[in-house]
Amino acid sequence: GQRDEEEEHHSLETFTFYLSEPLSKERVEAFSDGVYAIVATLLILDICEDNVPDPREVEEKFHGSLLEALSEYGPNYLAYFGSFVTIGLLWFVHHSLFLYVTKATRLMGLLNILSLAFIGGLPLAYQLTSEFAEKSHNEIEAIQVSCVITFFASIFQFAIWTTALLHERETLHPFARYGGKEHAFMFAKLALYPCVSLGAFFLTCLLSEFSTAIFHLMQIVIPFAFLALRIFVRISLTVIKTVMSLSRRKVVLLEEEEACLSPTETLS
Numbered sequence: 001g002q003r004d005e006e007e008e009h010h011s012l013e014t015f016t017f018y019l020s021e022p023l024s025k026e027r028v029e030a031f032s033d034g035v036y037a038i039v040a041t042l043l044i045l046d047i048c049e050d051n052v053p054d055p056r057e058v059e060e061k062f063h064g065s066l067l068e069a070l071s072e073y074g075p076n077y078l079a080y081f082g083s084f085v086t087i088g089l090l091w092f093v094h095h096s097l098f099l100y101v102t103k104a105t106r107l108m109g110l111l112n113i114l115s116l117a118f119i120g121g122l123p124l125a126y127q128l129t130s131e132f133a134e135k136s137h138n139e140i141e142a143i144q145v146s147c148v149i150t151f152f153a154s155i156f157q158f159a160i161w162t163t164a165l166l167h168e169r170e171t172l173h174p175f176a177r178y179g180g181k182e183h184a185f186m187f188a189k190l191a192l193y194p195c196v197s198l199g200a201f202f203l204t205c206l207l208s209e210f211s212t213a214i215f216h217l218m219q220i221v222i223p224f225a226f227l228a229l230r231i232f233v234r235i236s237l238t239v240i241k242t243v244m245s246l247s248r249r250k251v252v253l254l255e256e257e258e259a260c261l262s263p264t265e266t267l268s
Contacts, residue, residue, distance in 0.1 A: 025104040028112055035116045036091045040084065042123045047080040082219035083126040086150060089226060090119060093157060093189050100173045100186065101164055108160050108171075115156035121149045140208050143215045147201040154193035161190050184236075188229050196222055 094115075101108070128142035164171040200218045204211040 023104045023106050023109045025098065025101065028104050028109055029098055032094060032112060032116060033091075035119065036087060036094075039120055039122055040087050043080060043084055043087070043126055046123060046126060047076065078216065079126055082216070083122055085219065085223055087119065087122055089222065090153060090157070090193065092226075093154070093193070096186065096189065097157060097161060100182065101160075101171055102173055103171050105163070105167075105171065108163050111156050111159045111163060115153050115160070118149050118153035118156070122153070125149050140204055140211045143204050143211050144201055146215070147197045147204070151194055151197040151201070154190070154197065158190045158194060161186065185230055188232075189226070192222065192225060192229065196225075 098104075125142075125146035128145055196218055200214055203214050207214065
């Protein structure tokens with residue numbers, strides 16, 4: 001019995017040590033950039049294959065007006081730009097994350113592969129949401145699938161950050177550790193997509209009539225949210241610091257008043 005317990009304990013130690021072993025950060029970044037580039041290329045090929053009007057159709061149906069012909073594919077182009085912006089922002093977050101990661105581990109590499117697996121499903125999300133113009137009956141399901149893909153692609157990025165924080169002295173730059181401005185900003189950036197995609201998922205369940213509007217609003221709001229995020233984080237941090245400093249001043253004033261009082265006054 002004691003040997004079995006020792007062997008199990010040794011195997012657990014080996015497994016945890018195996019997951020915390022260092023991994024080449026450069027290879028993780030190179031592999032991730034390759035996947036992002038391929039997914040973006042697939043989106044471009046999808047939009048160019050079925051959403052370009054035929055010259056004969058332009059002449060016969062739209063009297064030679066290319067703009068009118070392209071306006072028919074407006075929802076498809078909107079879905080394309082929304083999916084491409086999603087890929088671009090997820091790549092931007094991934095790039096910002098690994099700027100602060102000084103050493104990658106095997107667990108972080110595994111979480112990164114899981115995130116890339118869902119990022120590879122974004123062309124599927126585009127194909128589902130590009131059918132909104134045809135007013136199909138599966139709009140809600142298409143939006144929910146897209147929200148689920150975006151949620152898991154971003155939540156695994158958040159898991160990479162959480163894993164790095166567990167060994168922050170070895171894996172993170174000092175600027176991004178607990179208590180710093182960059183740590184708060186990075187936390188907000190990584191939490192933005194999981195919160196918004198999860199919120200859009202539940203809103204489409206509750207307000208099914210406005211599901212398409214909610215989805216397009218999510219795609220439009222997130223890029224502006226990324227632009228305003230640093231300002232919001234700085235304002236919130238300054239407010240917290242002022243409140244903390246005011247509370248400290250009150251404590252210091254109370255201690256000075258107690259020090260000025262006589263022993264009989266303090267007892268009373």
